[in-house]
Amino acid sequence: MSDRGHGEGLAKGLAITLKTMVRPARTQQYPDVTPELPPRSRGVIALLEENCTVCMLCARECPDWCIYIESHKEEVVVPGAARPRQRNVLDRFEIDFSLCMYCGICVEVCPFDALYWSPEFEYAEYDIKDLLHDKERLRQWMPTVPPPPAHDRNGEPAKEEAAAARRAASPAARRPVRPARAAGPRETAT
């Protein structure tokens, strides 16, 4: 038997349930009310086609292989350049949301900020084929992407911030040492 008083645990249990009963329940009765979602909620992925360079990192890194990408190369003539530049043009960019597991790796890995999370979640379909969102539909999610929330006050600073802070803190210790190299036509004074 416990060396605390008999029934102390029983009384505590009763007290907790009574306290919970007296507080209002925080249930949000969807669909009668729109739910308040926390920041950075993952509902659907939006595509900003202008930023996409078809590097295919998202399709490669997706664990489910649910991103389908097709592209072709175009030549862009730049006046004054030695030869025309080539750029990738997106033909087909589809995300199959019946496979997507909302891990966010594609959004994380995109180097050009072409993919964004949106908190929209009401896109259930009767036909599973309609869960394949094509380029146009992914663009239509863009207006629903919220502005990024403020950084967490207690969070770790970004790598760039940390590096800049380090450099600023010790200017004497890090005298810039340039390696010896042949002077080229573009050497400029710092």
Added chain:
Amino acid sequence: MPPWVELAIRIAGVLAAFLVLPLVVGQTEHKVMAHMQGRLGPMYAGGFHGWAQLLADGVKFLQKEDITPRAADRPVFQLAPVVALVPYLLVMLVIPLGPGDLVAQPLDVGLFFTLAVVGVGVLAVLMAAWASANKYSLLGGLRAAAQLLGYELPFVLAAASVAMAAGTLSLTGIVEAWQPWWLLWQAPAMVVFFVAGLAEIRRPPFDMPVADSELVAGYLTEYTGLRFAFFLLAEYVGIVVISALTTVLFLGGWRGPFADPQLGWLWTLLKVFAVAFVVIWVRVSFPRLREDQLQRLCWLGLVPVALGQLLLTATVKLIVS
């Protein structure tokens, strides 16, 4: 008015209470249990906070198929829900609602009749368990047998204590003889009666015979449709009956701070609902007792306390008189 009309009105009143009060208690349980767990409970059925949820459940059970397992003992299987329900109806006939004549049948041996009839409900559990031809049911039934037989003793002893204090077995007489300082004097008996009563109606934390997560549904496993609904109704009628008995025996029944003759029925109902709230509260807060813990509580906890209370009652009664 002719006596048979009066009798019919009284029985109709008890029947109305028998059908309505358990539904109110059931709906209260839905909502109270929900809020104690931080959720809302039924909200849709009937519009306003789901008040019609249990009515909807009743209709749902009515339209289900009536199945009796092939290997089951048919007459016993089909009779068990009735045997579970009728004793509580009979007990409600003798529980007084208010002073004077506000009881269906004032019996001089009301308490004795009540305890005897409540014991018949035990039989229903065993009938259901054995006749179901199902291992889980049988296990549930055998657990129930040990539990219900064991807890009859402190149940009866505690009731006997207050009958001794009042000097009568009539429930009306006990309420009339009650005094507020009895709350202290009979406090151990009240606790023993309440706990034993909970065990008698197989309410959590004494719901080992049903044990939702362990035994499928114990002795209820093979029951569907209206028969299952009768067993569920029996559970809630049991709560009403035990709350009413606790009220009448230990909390002073219709006695209130003022206006007893006019508002006695109101005090009774308020106290019954207060005790029912405690029954629901206990269900939400405590885990289920194992068989050995349950038996230990009964024989090593409640029975000695009840016997001690009997001793105390007898002593004080001799001193006072």
